[in-house]
Amino acid sequence: MALRIGVREGIRTITRNGSLFILSLLVTSISLFLLSLFALVTVNLYHFVRILDEKIEIIAFLDAKADVEALQTNIQSIHGITEVIYTSSEQALQTLQEELKESKEVLTVFEENPLPASLRIKLDAEYRNSQKLREISDKILLLTGVKETIYGGEIVDQLKSITRLITIFDLGLLVIIIFSVIFVIFQTIKLTIFARATEIEIMKLVGAGNSFIAIPFTFEGVVQGFLGGIIAFILTVATDRIAVSFFDRIFFPHQWFFLGAIVAGIVFGVIGSSIALRRFLQ
Known part of the structure; x- marks a missing residue:
């Protein structure tokens, strides 16, 4: 009964202070939209970094007389290696020719195929760091038939550093945006409470408890957050549609973003x- 009355009062408060509620809703929607946009950018950054991380591998160049099958077996037995792919010198040359479609004449200076056969070595995620790559690379170099390995250790370190910087920046920005949204809703509810201060005092005098008094204002905050979340999601979808025309692919899990916007708003x-209520009802 109390909840029903409180909700009815909340609806009456919203309709009575419609202009203030709409203004606050717009600000809340923009704040939640910025939060959603921030989440979209962050998700895609991490998605891009993960794709790059999955491409981290060791390339082992082989001697002309190397026993490929034996090498594949020995390398596959090294802990942390998931796959070993053989590329012949002919395949390597063909790949290079495809990449240099407009400059094939560059390769005509070579009388013979200059590219050696190689093994592409893929690793588990926990082994994709410069230290582990170096250790595994050193082990591979000891095998007969391997003349050189490359793994881009510096690039791996830079990738990990970028990931750490993104994480730190994200956390800082996330805190700022969250506090901004809460502050906007807090200010709205506070103004509504002040506008009904006399009415609230009368309710207190007739014995209404704090929980009963709080229901309409909490309901208003929930409605404001809920509607703000929906509007923010719509704006995020529109932004995604625009961004797709500039970028080849954007990772945007719609269901999770919709649910996240609604839950965050509420x-x-x-x-x-x-x-706001705690400050007033103390």
């Missing part, structure tokens, strides 16, 4: 209204 609405 949670922030409850937190913002709770802070």
Whole structure:
């Protein structure tokens, strides 16, 4: 019964202060949109970094008389290696010719195929760091038939550093955006409470408890967050549609973003209204 009355009062408060609610809803929507946009950029950055990380591998160049099958077996037995792919010198030359379609004449200066056969060695995720790559590379170099290995250790370190920087930047920006959303909702509820201060005092005098008084304002915060989440998701989808025309592919899990926007809006609405009510009802 109390909940029903509180919700009805919340609806009445929203309609009575429609202009203030709409203005606050717009600000909340923009804040949640920025949060969604931030999440979209972050997800795609990590997705891109993960793709690059999966491409980290060791290339072992072989002698002309190397026993390929024996090498593949020996390398595959090294802990941390998931796959060993053989590329003949002919295949390597063909791949290079395809990559240099407009400059094939560059290869005509060679009388013979200058490219050696090689093994592409893929590793488990936990072994894709410069130290592990170096250790495995050193082991491979000891095998008969391997004359050189490359693995781009510096690039791997730079990739890991970029990932750490992205994480630190993301956390800082995330905190700022979350506090901004909560602050907007808090200010809205606070203004509504002040506008009904006399009415609230009368309710207190007739014996209404704090929980009963809080229901309409909490409901307003939830509605504001819920609607703000929906609007933010719509804006994010529109942004994604525009971005697709500039980028080949964007990773955008719609269901999770929709759910996240709604849940975040409601949670922030409850937190913002709770802070405002706690200050007033103390």
